[in-house]
Amino acid sequence: MMTERNLVIIGGGPAGLAAAKAAYDCGERDILILERENELGGILNQCIHNGFGLHTFKEELTGPEYAQRYIDEVIKRNIEYKLASTVLNVSRDKIVTYVNAKDGVGVVKAKAVILACGCRERPRGAINIAGMRGAGVFSAGTAQRLVNIEGYLPGKEVVILGSGDIGLIMARRMTFEGAKVKAVIELMPYSSGLNRNIVQCLNDFNIPLKFSHTVVEIKGKDRVEGVVVAAVDEKLRPIMQTAELIPCDTLLLSVGLLPENELAKGAGVSLSPVTGGAVVDENMMTDVDGVFQCGNVLHVHDLVDFVSAESENAGRCAAEYINGKVCAAQKIPVKTVNGVRYCVPQYLCADGVYEPISLKMRVAGVYKKVELTVRADGVKIYGKKRPVVAPGEMENIALNAEQVKALKQAKEIVISLEGGEARA
Amino acid sequence: MKDIVIIGSGVTGSAVARELSCYRAKIVVLERGNDVSVGTTKANSGIVHAGFDAVPGTKKAKYNVAGNAMFDELSKELDFPFRRNGSMVLCFDENERSGLEELYERGVANGVTGLSLISGEEARRMEPYVSEKTVAALYAKTGGIVSPYEMAIAYAENAAVNGAEFLFGHTVESIERTEKGFRVTCANGAAFETKAIVNCAGVHADDVNNMICPEKIEITPRKGDYMLLDKACGYLCNSTLFQLPTKMGKGVLVTPTTHGNILIGPTSTDREGKEDVNTTVEELAQAFEKALITMPTLSKRNIITQFSGLRAHNPGGDFIVGESSVKGFYNAAGIESPGLTAAPAIAVDLATQVASALALEKKDDFNPVRKGIPQFSHLSDEERQKLIDQDPLYGKVVCRCETVTEGEIVNSIRRPLGAKDLDGIKRRTRAGMGRCQAGFCTPRLMEILARELGCDLAEVTKCGGRSQIVTGRTK
Numbered sequence: 063m064m065t066e067r068n069l070v071i072i073g074g075g076p077a078g079l080a081a082a083k084a085a086y087d088c089g090e091r092d093i094l095i096l097e098r099e100n101e102l103g104g105i106l107n108q109c110i111h112n113g114f115g116l117h118t119f120k121e122e123l124t125g126p127e128y129a130q131r132y133i134d135e136v137i138k139r140n141i142e143y144k145l146a147s148t149v150l151n152v153s154r155d156k157i158v159t160y161v162n163a164k165d166g167v168g169v170v171k172a173k174a175v176i177l178a179c180g181c182r183e184r185p186r187g188a189i190n191i192a193g194m195r196g197a198g199v200f201s202a203g204t205a206q207r208l209v210n211i212e213g214y215l216p217g218k219e220v221v222i223l224g225s226g227d228i229g230l231i232m233a234r235r236m237t238f239e240g241a242k243v244k245a246v247i248e249l250m251p252y253s254s255g256l257n258r259n260i261v262q263c264l265n266d267f268n269i270p271l272k273f274s275h276t277v278v279e280i281k282g283k284d285r286v287e288g289v290v291v292a293a294v295d296e297k298l299r300p301i302m303q304t305a306e307l308i309p310c311d312t313l314l315l316s317v318g319l320l321p322e323n324e325l326a327k328g329a330g331v332s333l334s335p336v337t338g339g340a341v342v343d344e345n346m347m348t349d350v351d352g353v354f355q356c357g358n359v360l361h362v363h364d365l366v367d368f369v370s371a372e373s374e375n376a377g378r379c380a381a382e383y384i385n386g387k388v389c390a391a392q393k394i395p396v397k398t399v400n401g402v403r404y405c406v407p408q409y410l411c412a413d414g415v416y417e418p419i420s421l422k423m424r425v426a427g428v429y430k431k432v433e434l435t436v437r438a439d440g441v442k443i444y445g446k447k448r449p450v451v452a453p454g455e456m457e458n459i460a461l462n463a464e465q466v467k468a469l470k471q472a473k474e475i476v477i478s479l480e481g482g483e484a485r486a
Numbered sequence: 487m488k489d490i491v492i493i494g495s496g497v498t499g500s501a502v503a504r505e506l507s508c509y510r511a512k513i514v515v516l517e518r519g520n521d522v523s524v525g526t527t528k529a530n531s532g533i534v535h536a537g538f539d540a541v542p543g544t545k546k547a548k549y550n551v552a553g554n555a556m557f558d559e560l561s562k563e564l565d566f567p568f569r570r571n572g573s574m575v576l577c578f579d580e581n582e583r584s585g586l587e588e589l590y591e592r593g594v595a596n597g598v599t600g601l602s603l604i605s606g607e608e609a610r611r612m613e614p615y616v617s618e619k620t621v622a623a624l625y626a627k628t629g630g631i632v633s634p635y636e637m638a639i640a641y642a643e644n645a646a647v648n649g650a651e652f653l654f655g656h657t658v659e660s661i662e663r664t665e666k667g668f669r670v671t672c673a674n675g676a677a678f679e680t681k682a683i684v685n686c687a688g689v690h691a692d693d694v695n696n697m698i699c700p701e702k703i704e705i706t707p708r709k710g711d712y713m714l715l716d717k718a719c720g721y722l723c724n725s726t727l728f729q730l731p732t733k734m735g736k737g738v739l740v741t742p743t744t745h746g747n748i749l750i751g752p753t754s755t756d757r758e759g760k761e762d763v764n765t766t767v768e769e770l771a772q773a774f775e776k777a778l779i780t781m782p783t784l785s786k787r788n789i790i791t792q793f794s795g796l797r798a799h800n801p802g803g804d805f806i807v808g809e810s811s812v813k814g815f816y817n818a819a820g821i822e823s824p825g826l827t828a829a830p831a832i833a834v835d836l837a838t839q840v841a842s843a844l845a846l847e848k849k850d851d852f853n854p855v856r857k858g859i860p861q862f863s864h865l866s867d868e869e870r871q872k873l874i875d876q877d878p879l880y881g882k883v884v885c886r887c888e889t890v891t892e893g894e895i896v897n898s899i900r901r902p903l904g905a906k907d908l909d910g911i912k913r914r915t916r917a918g919m920g921r922c923q924a925g926f927c928t929p930r931l932m933e934i935l936a937r938e939l940g941c942d943l944a945e946v947t948k949c950g951g952r953s954q955i956v957t958g959r960t961k
Contacts, residue, residue: 098883135546144524148883162892163881166874167867187714189792192765195793197948197955201925212929214943214956239960278767282955311957327718415859 063169068092068384070158072149072325075104075365077178077357077373079132084377085138085176090384094170095143096137097159102136102261103129103144104180105203106366108210111231113258117367124193128366152177152329155347155350173334173378174352177340178373181358183228184318191223198286201263202228202316206235219314221289222246223277225253225260227364229303229316234263235312244308246271247291248291248351249298252428254454256364276300277313286311319362329353336404338359342417343393346376347383354380361406361422368422394475401426402434403453410475416467421459423477428452428484432458432482438472488680492650493520493658493672496527497634497826498818499686500641500650501833506684507648508854509837509846514678515642515650516670518657518690520912520950522774523638524902525688527826528913529712529763529795531752532743535824536573538593538601545805546697546756549828549835556627564640565858567744574609575614576780577715585730587820590752593626600627609877615722624762629726635913636858639903641833644856646718646902648849655950658687667814668698682840689760689798691806691819699810703819703951707760707796711769713777715788716921720746727780738776740784742876745916746951750777750784757796767803787900790921797822807832809839816840842843848931859897859915863889884934885927887920892934895903897937909949911935928955 069085071078072095082093085477094475101107106114109125116122119131136143147162156172169189183201189372190485198217200208203217206228218241225248229326246264251273255258264271272291279290293304321329321338331340331348339360340348356376359371393409405423421436429451436459445467451457461469469475489511500522519525533558540546552799562567577586586603594603602625608809609623646652657673667681687694692705715722720742724803740750753769771794777784800806800820805828809816818832818838833842840846860873862880873893874881878895898905898914905911908918908931917931918924924931932946932955939946947953 098886146882148886148889152887160871161874161881161883163874163878166871166881169867182922183925184788185921185925187789188787189925190713190789190792191768192767192770192788192792194764196954200928204925204928207929208956209960212933212943213960214958215958215960218957279764281764283761284947284949285949 064157064171066171068095068173069094069176069380070170071095071176071178071361071420072144072152072158072267073097073178073180073357074145075102075130075178075180075357076104076106076369077180077331077359078104078176079136080370080373081178081356081377081380082141082174083132083135083139083382084374086141088378088381090381092253094142095141096147096149096158097143097145100146101197102133102145108203108207108440110210111235114366117365118370132370133168139410142365143308144186149325152325152353153297154330171268173384174354175367176354176356176376176380177359178355178357179322179325179359181319181362183315184320186315189317191277191280192284195470196284196286196446197215198282198311199280199313200315202473203225204230205232205314209235209239215241217241219244219308219310220312220314221277221291221308221310222314222316224248224316224318225255225271226316226318229314230259230263232314232316233269234267237267237269243267243269244310245269247277248273249276250274251296252357252452252454256454259458278302278305280313281307286313289313304339319358321362322360323359326355328361333406335409337406341408342406342409343411345379345383345411346372346407347379352383361404364454368456368458371420372422373384394472397476398419398423399427399476410470412470416470418460419463419466421477423457424455425451425461425479426451429479429482433478433480435480436461436469437476437478438469439474441468442466479486487666488514488678489846490572490682490684490840491516491668491678491680493687494523494686494688494691495638496686496688497523497641497781497829498523498644498832499684500638501829501880502684502686502818502836503645503650504641504648505833505837506840507645508848508852509841510849511844512848513645513650514872515645515652516656516672516678517654517702518908520654522642522652523913524636524949526795526798528635530634530710530748530826531739531741531823532630532632532634533573533739533741533826535827536601536626536629537596537824538589538624538626540596540824542592542595546824549805549831550805550838551597553824553828554630557630557632558652561632563854563883564637564644564856565635565888567641568630568632569744570578570628570630572838573724573728573735573777574730575624575730576609576616576620576652576731577622577869578617578779579732579944580621582730585732586622588935589624598626598628598734601625613723613725613727616727617780617782627655631726631741631744632826639855639888639914640728640844642943645904648852649754658694658697661694661932673758681844683817684814684818684836684840686818689706689823691798691817695803695810695817695819698815699812700726703806704801705820706901707762707784707803708799708822709757709762709794709796711756711765711773711794712749712751713794714768714791715748715750716790717746719748719788722748722781723786729776729780737779738763738773740777740780750774753828759863760796761846763791763794768875791923807815807836814843815833824910844940859894859901861895862891884930885917885920887922888916890915890917894936895931895934899935904956906939907947907949907953908932908955909937
């Protein structure tokens, strides 16, 4: 039997919770959150380290503490949520099919849907590491769950491939639990993680970080017995003469996060080949009317604070959409050039109220002494001088109403890195 | 005293066990691994060959064609994934067109039906993503694909239900002649008296044969590396696409799997060790480059995993099937491609021979039907609801990539010859086989397995032996 709801939010992690709270505060009362895990909070539940919430709450919280703040807000507002409920399909006309043990197969017709289902880790297979296939190879997040939720240690002698934030956090976590982290291996000449994590998780524990290296083979039949590590050339090809065996029983992979967009694809949402998430406007609405996206399913964030802010925006806009306020008008593309890889949103609605908005973006490499600019038909609307920018740190540009107005009256919006070294 | 000891529980051993289980006989299957289907059977192309490749008059030709014809009924009876998707041998060079004709003739000589030589345009009309350089192709309507490990598991389960005993962790160490037959001794000390032995030991079939037979055989482990692509690429082909062997080598295939992924490979390298199943950088690169000849638009971005398997290659070229010079000792050795296709026919043949030699009688209560695990992801919403009404565990999705529920996982553990480790669950249910490669479901699967087996999480293994997932509790 099909039920009807105004707003269905898929995912009860930080994105979904913030979206629900904001939609409620915007006047929407008919909200349903569908969460596949047994608890609200999403991946934050296993992130027991601190450092969350500096922007949102001006204090340092652990992941579960940060999540709890939002869970409390949702509970306070009596927003309905279903746990252990996996969404199987979202159709273009916003019919959501989910399954759980109690309801069986549930079908909900929604006026608006917010996809807030997060991302997954890139596995070993996706990066083509040759060798044996025994136990002991984990993505960093899986290891994090085993340690922090289940209370088990995945291994004692560890090599970590990739210097993404979860890998860095896990280097410290495994060290705390008595494991020996022998090295962190990074393919690129720079880290994709936050600088503060390199300092606090590696340097403070004398864990070596090898740039421009990769794992070329995994040894060990039943269980990992070692990994062969080699330097790579400027085209990232391994230089086999430099290969050396590092004995270990565990390889953790922190080689990238991928927005989990199977539901969006099923709904016919257009995806960006760069972010892996949907293409959205400043209201976080995709090109399917009434389907919104926010959080790591849209693009992978560094800080949960920014996820919350983005998702509150999505929640507000979804509530307004249900009230008929947000319409899919003509859209101006936001172009990114000269070292800027992408910008979210990818479009701005041409007409619309002139409110402050934020643009989030990542750069393609490490660039020094540059100015990050936003130009409307060639005229500089915004500029921010940066001593250094890196792919591992998301850039966030906050624009005031005046600047937004200028952008929305332009034919072309271009975001660029100006000055500094030459870039492709 | 056993009637029959079968050594090895790959697809051949499991099929032989099932075909013999319709007789009144004491059958024991000795398997060195932790599960059925953990050698060559779990890592191959999963192709049901039409039969145009084998040289006419060989055992390969005979069993290939006979085996192929059995799959429609067998896959229904034993409930394993099989699809007759057709296969194509692609030719990319005008000068080599005669090679296709040779294959066609060979197929006709072998009794293969449904063969046709088609033009490059026709091939591309049927398979729009094959290379524009395709000048001609041999199309075989009877070609098919099968899930090889699920086929072996189905055979083994049915054999077990019909009374065959499966013993795991039993590596045969010696075979001696006795007055009434043989004495088979295992490395763990277990010993079995038996009237007959069927050697289905895959890459180890030479070792087993040479324990007792004066006619020595040799099996060369010939490794093949594969790459598996995301289901999102499933549209790339419907038929199995072979490359016409040329002076440059045998080529690789591009094929859909029964579960909708795309598989490319295998390479071919002779190895020293029978455990040498490590993929190598060179071979993976080679497999991919060769696959690009068939399908230039393939992208490495869509690869979700790699694996490799060992073919049990007999340098003599043909299968070794039948009673050896030692009376009561039967071989199914050198079962490389088209061995998977041939296995059902080999099994029936061997079972008939053994039964007649031992004068076995047929059982009247033999049940040839095996019902597999319900596959939630394949069901309609109504069927799903019905299943959840019966057992709410089918309402809990554990593997999100392949939409596998806790109900299916518990079923895979509790059924006859049930899963004992994560790989066993994966082969039976596909949990962990999707695009995240068990990143999310590993901890959940460990919990379910530990709960069902009544063990600690730390004892849960990936594939038996010393493959524990975790090393112990945290501090």
